Amino acid sequence: MSTSEDAEFSEAWRRDGPRVAAYVRRHVPPDDVQDVVAETFVQAWRRWDDVPRPPIAWLIAAARKVIGNSRRAARRRTALHDRLRLLDAAARPAEDxxxxxxxxxxxxxxxxxxxxxxxxxxxxxxxxxxxxxxxxxxxxxxxxxxxxxxxxxxxxxxxxxVPAEPRTALPNRPVTEGGLR
CATH class of the missing domain: 1.10.10.10 (Winged helix-like DNA-binding domain superfamily/Winged helix DNA-binding domain)
Known part of the structure; x- marks a missing residue:
């Protein structure tokens, strides 16, 4: 990027950044706003030569795509987490x-x-x-x-x-020379 393109990009960040953030704020939790805006401008930086002037419409469209990608990734993470939790529960050995x-x-x-x-x-x-x-x-x-x-x-x-009752042995009888008494 040339010096004039750097200045033009910086101006877009200053001028359009708050507008992109306002759009993003309506679609994601507050903790994610800055990440989505930053990713949007990273994409703009990489393609600055192809971004139309004024860039606001392109930036909001790009932010919309970043939000969609973020949501899909979150759903995949949640689905993976749920599957792992189910597998963990199924694989967990019983107490004994x-x-x-x-x-x-x-x-x-x-x-x-x-x-x-x-x-x-x-x-x-x-x-x-x-x-x-x-x-x-x-x-x-x-x-x-x-x-x-x-x-x-x-x-x-x-x-x-049910195990059978243990058999009781015959009472011990003394053995005599002639046999049992």
């Missing part, structure tokens, strides 16, 4: 991940141990969220038949998941 995994495996093994009809009855209600009447319709059975299946399945699950 080993215990949760063991419980899940035990539940899956218990389900696998049920007869197919009982397992399907439980899954339709528990996992698919169907009412007993809806699940009965899916299976093509009467609601009463379905309720009997789920009742039996729950009982079988209790039997499979």
């Amino acid at each position: 991940a080993g215990l949760v995994a063991t419980d899940r495996m035990a539940a899956l093994e218990a389900l696998a141990g049920l007869p197919d009809e009982q397992r399907e009855a439980l899954l339709l209600v528990a996992w698919d969220g169907l009412t007993p009447d809806q699940a009965a319709a899916v299976l093509g059975v009467r609601p009463g038949t379905f309720r009997v299946r789920t009742h039996r399945a729950r009982g079988a699950l209790r039997d499979l998941t």
Whole structure:
């Protein structure tokens, strides 16, 4: 840029800067105004030979584009932040991940141990969220038949998941030469 172009640019900054800032103030938070105005004039500086005279319309159009770019970048940052937060929450281990995994495996093994009809009855209600009447319709059975299946399945699950009472040993009897007394 020549000395006369430097002077012309400085004059535009002095004269048009406040007008560009007034436009920008209506579109961005107060903390961002100076950054947008500065970026607008940086772009003007780089293309000063191509900027029409008087430059105010071009400067406001450029400020409008800078604002748009700034908003898109903010949306991308927010979307990225939201995705990272979701991934962090999903990847965060449970308080006792080993215990949760063991419980899940035990539940899956218990389900696998049920007869197919009982397992399907439980899954339709528990996992698919169907009412007993809806699940009965899916299976093509009467609601009463379905309720009997789920009742039996729950009982079988209790039997499979609740550890049996420890068996008590026979009382100690002294052994004699002839055998037990």
